[in-house]
Amino acid sequence: MKITDVRLRKVNNQDTRMKALVSITFEDAFVIHDLRVIEGNNGLFVAMPSKRTPDGEFRDIAHPIHSDMRQHVQEEVMRVYDETEDPEPQEPEEQQTSSDDAASETAETIEDPSQDAAAQDEVHHRDAPKQGDLEIGDDR
Numbered sequence: 001m002k003i004t005d006v007r008l009r010k011v012n013n014q015d016t017r018m019k020a021l022v023s024i025t026f027e028d029a030f031v032i033h034d035l036r037v038i039e040g041n042n043g044l045f046v047a048m049p050s051k052r053t054p055d056g057e058f059r060d061i062a063h064p065i066h067s068d069m070r071q072h073v074q075e076e077v078m079r080v081y082d083e084t085e086d087p088e089p090q091e092p093e094e095q096q097t098s099s100d101d102a103a104s105e106t107a108e109t110i111e112d113p114s115q116d117a118a119a120q121d122e123v124h125h126r127d128a129p130k131q132g133d134l135e136i137g138d139d140r
Helices: 067-083 098-107 117-122
Strands: 003-010 018-026 030-040 043-047 050-052 058-060
Touching: 003 067, 018 067, 030 067, 043 067
Parallel strands: none
Antiparallel strands: 003 018, 018 030, 030 043, 050 058
């Protein structure tokens, strides 16, 4: 499956491990939003979009099934990350927003990008579905 577009917005808050928000498009037909570039203890890695379950754990909303696809996504996102200029720093009082707070808190839990699936489960999506939202697999 070919990645045809990567849109990346770097975060200009030095106090968070989340370094960028990403959307990727496959074959000009399917897009996945809210991937994140996270600074782990062993370097940068790509975290898949996830949500908090009722029992407090985090589960990926979308993720590659095979390790070669995960590596392909990682390489493409990091290529675009390296090519993207860093944002201009903001004034300290404007630097952190409430949406960055949630992402920062969960990004702090990532220790090692080699944890792959376990690390992905710990990083959550800041805009969890609201009550009444339908999800794939719902029998409503």
